[in-house]
Amino acid sequence: MSVLQRNNVQLAGQGDRAMVFAHGFGCDQNMWRLVAPAFEDGYRTILFDQVGSGASDLSAYSADRYGDLQAYADDLVEICRELALHDAVFVGHSVSAMIGVLASLSDPSLFADLVLVSPSPRYIDDGAYLGGFTAADIDELLESLADNHLGWSALMAPVIMGNPDRPELSEELTNSFCRTDPAIAKDFARVTFTSDNRTDLSKVTARTLILQCREDAIAPVQVGEYVRDHIAGSEMVLLDATGHCPNLSAPQNVIAAIRAFV
Amino acid sequence: MSESARPAEPIEDFEDLYDSAPCGYLSLTDDGRIFLANRRISQWLGIAQAELIGRRIQDILSVPGRIFYETNISPLLRMQGFVDEVAMDFLTADRIKVPCLVNASERRDSEGRLQFTRLAIFQAAERRRYERALIDTAEATRAEVTSERETSQLREQFIAVLGHDLRNPLASIASGVRLLTDRETLSVKGQRVLLLMQGSVGRASDLIDNVLDFARGRLGGGITLNRDAQAPLTPVLEQVVGEIVSASPERDIRTYFAIAEPIDCDRTRISQLLSNLLGNAVMHGAKTEPILIEAKSDRERFTLSVVNGGRPIGEAAMARLFQPFFRGEIRPNQLGLGLGLHIASEIAKAHEGELTVASDESHTRFTFSMPLARRVEDPD
Known part of the structure; x- marks a missing residue:
C-alpha cells in the first residue's frame, strides 16, 4: 500500500504552491470541508487522514508505531516527499499543529509557512505553565472515551470508513465522520493529551501564523500566546469565534486570516 | 341507561410540556451559550433556570465531556446538523456527575446559517452503568486473550527451540550406535540391543521432526516444501x-x-x-x-x-x-x-x-x- 493510500490523501486545486491540511484528534479530513475549497484556485490542496482516523488504512496502525506525535510527523514528511513538496503552506488543526511543527523540524525544506489552528504544545498544567488540564483530567478522559464508541464494531468499519460506491450505506450511519476504532481513539487521545512539545517551538524556522479562538476549552488563549511567544517572528490572530474548531464554526474568518498571511 | 358523555380530548399544555417534559431541554446560541433551559434540567442539576442562562454548555459538563464536546460533538453538529445517542456527564451545582444520553440538532435559517442548537437530555445512570460494565468486561477479556496468546506463542517458541536443541545429542547417539554396529564385534545380545537402540533413535528423531513442524506451523511458517522433479522417490x-x-x-x-x-x-x-x-x-x-x-x-x-x-x-x-x-x-x-x-x-x-x-x-x-x-x- 502506498503512502498516499495509507493516509487517504486527496488532491485538488491548481497552482504553483501546495497547501497541506491536517486534521486533529476526533474527526478526519472533512474538518477542512468548509476551508480547503477556498484555496483550490491558486494552490494545489492536499488533504489526508491521520493513520487510524477517517478512511486511512487501519491495518497500517499499531499502538507501538504510533506511540508519539513524531510518528505522525514522519507520516506527514513521507506524504510531502511522495508529492515532492517544497516550501509548501502547512495548515494544521489542534494536535496536528504540533505534528506540522515536528515535520518542519525533521525537514525544514517542506514548509515555508505554518498555519497553526488552535494549537497547544502541552495540554496538562506544569508549574507556571497553564495548559488547561490536570493529569487526572486526562486520565478521566481516556477512561470515559469508550462510553461514546459503543456503536463501533469491526464489522461496521469498512462501511464507516467510507464506501464511495455506495454512499447510502454511510448515510444510514450517523456520526460517521468522527467514528474511530475505540482502541485507536484512546491511543490517539493519550498521545495527543500527554504530549509536550514546548521545547520544539523555539527551533521553528518557518514563518508561522497562529489562529486562536476567544473561548477554547481545549487550547485557551494563554496557550496560543505561549506558542506565539516561543516561535520567533510568529504572529497570532484572535478569531472572532468560540470553541476549538473555527474551521467549522467560523470558516470565513479562517480563510481570510490564511489569505492575509500567505 | 344514562347517556355517558365521551370524555373530552385532553388539551396539551405546551408550556408545561416544555418545562415538565420527562427529559431536559437546553437551547444554545451559535457560540454555545445557553439561552433557554427547561425546569426538568434545572431540577436535575440543582441550578436555577435563570442561572443556567448565559452559561456555556462546557461549564456544566465534566472535563472529559467538555473535551469530547469540543473535539467530536461540536464538529459533528456543524457537519451533519445533529447528533444522536451521545453519552455525556453533566455536573450539578455541587459538581456531582449526572450521567446522561443526549440528542442534539441544529436549527438553521434558509441560507443554512446556524441559528441555534437544541439538546434533549435523558438521565441514564442505570444504562450508562450497565454499558460501562459491558465495556469493562470486554476490555478484561481482551487483555486476557492477549496475554494467553503471548503465553502460548512463548510456549510454542520454547517447543521449537527445545526440539531443535534435542537434535544434536540425538545425532551423537545415532552415530555412536552406527560406530558400534559397523566397527565392533558384539555378542548376539549386544547386536539385538543396538538394533533396538537404532529403532528408538529413529523414532525419537521422527518425533522431533513432527514437533518442530508443528511448532513452525503454529508460528506461521507452515510446512515448506523443497521439491525435486528429477531424483527418484x-x-x-x-x-x-x-x-x-x-x-x-x-x-x-x-x-x-x-x-x-x-x-x-x-x-x-x-x-x-x-x-x-x-x-x-x-x-x-x-x-x-x-x-x-x-x-x-x-x-x-x-x-x-x-x-x-x-x-x-x-x-x-x-x-x-x-x-x-x-x-x-x-x-x-x-x-x-x-x-x-x-x-x-x-x-x-x-x-x-x-x-x-x-x-x-x-x-x-x-x-x-x-x-x-x-x-x-x-x-x-
Missing part, C-alpha cells in the same frame, strides 16, 4: 521401510512399489509422511496381520497407501484423526504426541494432495494422493 521410500523393518523384525511388512519416476515432490517430506503412517500401523495394527505398503503412479496422480489389520477406527475418533495431539484410546506403551497423522496430512496439503482414511472390520487404510500436474515432462 523409490529408494527413499525403501529406506524408510527398511528402518522400520529392522526396528520391528517380528512384523510382516510387504511393499508393492510401481512408481513411474520421477515424481515432482519433496522426497524428505514424503518419507516423513510414510514414516508417520507406517509407525502408526506398527503401533495400532494387529501384530498378527501383515502391513501392506502400496506406492504407485499413473499419468495424473501419485498414491501411497499403508494398510493394516486389527480393530477398526471408531467413528468419533475418525473425525478428529488428523487434528494435532489426537491420540486415540491411549494404551500402555503407546504414548506419543499425536502429531504424526496431523503432520502427515499437512504434508499432503502442502503437495496439493490429500490424506484419507478408510477403516472397517478387516482393514484400516490410509491413502495419500497427490496430483502430478506439476510433473516436468521429459524434453524430447
Whole structure:
C-alpha cells in the first residue's frame, strides 16, 4: 500500500504552491470541508487522514508505531516527499499543529509557512505553565472515551470508513465522520493529551501564523500566546469565534486570516 | 341507561410540556451559550433556570465531556446538523456527575446559517452503568486473550527451540550406535540391543521432526516444501521401510512399489509422511496381520497407501484423526504426541494432495494422493 493510500490523501486545486491540511484528534479530513475549497484556485490542496482516523488504512496502525506525535510527523514528511513538496503552506488543526511543527523540524525544506489552528504544545498544567488540564483530567478522559464508541464494531468499519460506491450505506450511519476504532481513539487521545512539545517551538524556522479562538476549552488563549511567544517572528490572530474548531464554526474568518498571511 | 358523555380530548399544555417534559431541554446560541433551559434540567442539576442562562454548555459538563464536546460533538453538529445517542456527564451545582444520553440538532435559517442548537437530555445512570460494565468486561477479556496468546506463542517458541536443541545429542547417539554396529564385534545380545537402540533413535528423531513442524506451523511458517522433479522417490521410500523393518523384525511388512519416476515432490517430506503412517500401523495394527505398503503412479496422480489389520477406527475418533495431539484410546506403551497423522496430512496439503482414511472390520487404510500436474515432462 502506498503512502498516499495509507493516509487517504486527496488532491485538488491548481497552482504553483501546495497547501497541506491536517486534521486533529476526533474527526478526519472533512474538518477542512468548509476551508480547503477556498484555496483550490491558486494552490494545489492536499488533504489526508491521520493513520487510524477517517478512511486511512487501519491495518497500517499499531499502538507501538504510533506511540508519539513524531510518528505522525514522519507520516506527514513521507506524504510531502511522495508529492515532492517544497516550501509548501502547512495548515494544521489542534494536535496536528504540533505534528506540522515536528515535520518542519525533521525537514525544514517542506514548509515555508505554518498555519497553526488552535494549537497547544502541552495540554496538562506544569508549574507556571497553564495548559488547561490536570493529569487526572486526562486520565478521566481516556477512561470515559469508550462510553461514546459503543456503536463501533469491526464489522461496521469498512462501511464507516467510507464506501464511495455506495454512499447510502454511510448515510444510514450517523456520526460517521468522527467514528474511530475505540482502541485507536484512546491511543490517539493519550498521545495527543500527554504530549509536550514546548521545547520544539523555539527551533521553528518557518514563518508561522497562529489562529486562536476567544473561548477554547481545549487550547485557551494563554496557550496560543505561549506558542506565539516561543516561535520567533510568529504572529497570532484572535478569531472572532468560540470553541476549538473555527474551521467549522467560523470558516470565513479562517480563510481570510490564511489569505492575509500567505 | 344514562347517556355517558365521551370524555373530552385532553388539551396539551405546551408550556408545561416544555418545562415538565420527562427529559431536559437546553437551547444554545451559535457560540454555545445557553439561552433557554427547561425546569426538568434545572431540577436535575440543582441550578436555577435563570442561572443556567448565559452559561456555556462546557461549564456544566465534566472535563472529559467538555473535551469530547469540543473535539467530536461540536464538529459533528456543524457537519451533519445533529447528533444522536451521545453519552455525556453533566455536573450539578455541587459538581456531582449526572450521567446522561443526549440528542442534539441544529436549527438553521434558509441560507443554512446556524441559528441555534437544541439538546434533549435523558438521565441514564442505570444504562450508562450497565454499558460501562459491558465495556469493562470486554476490555478484561481482551487483555486476557492477549496475554494467553503471548503465553502460548512463548510456549510454542520454547517447543521449537527445545526440539531443535534435542537434535544434536540425538545425532551423537545415532552415530555412536552406527560406530558400534559397523566397527565392533558384539555378542548376539549386544547386536539385538543396538538394533533396538537404532529403532528408538529413529523414532525419537521422527518425533522431533513432527514437533518442530508443528511448532513452525503454529508460528506461521507452515510446512515448506523443497521439491525435486528429477531424483527418484523409490529408494527413499525403501529406506524408510527398511528402518522400520529392522526396528520391528517380528512384523510382516510387504511393499508393492510401481512408481513411474520421477515424481515432482519433496522426497524428505514424503518419507516423513510414510514414516508417520507406517509407525502408526506398527503401533495400532494387529501384530498378527501383515502391513501392506502400496506406492504407485499413473499419468495424473501419485498414491501411497499403508494398510493394516486389527480393530477398526471408531467413528468419533475418525473425525478428529488428523487434528494435532489426537491420540486415540491411549494404551500402555503407546504414548506419543499425536502429531504424526496431523503432520502427515499437512504434508499432503502442502503437495496439493490429500490424506484419507478408510477403516472397517478387516482393514484400516490410509491413502495419500497427490496430483502430478506439476510433473516436468521429459524434453524430447
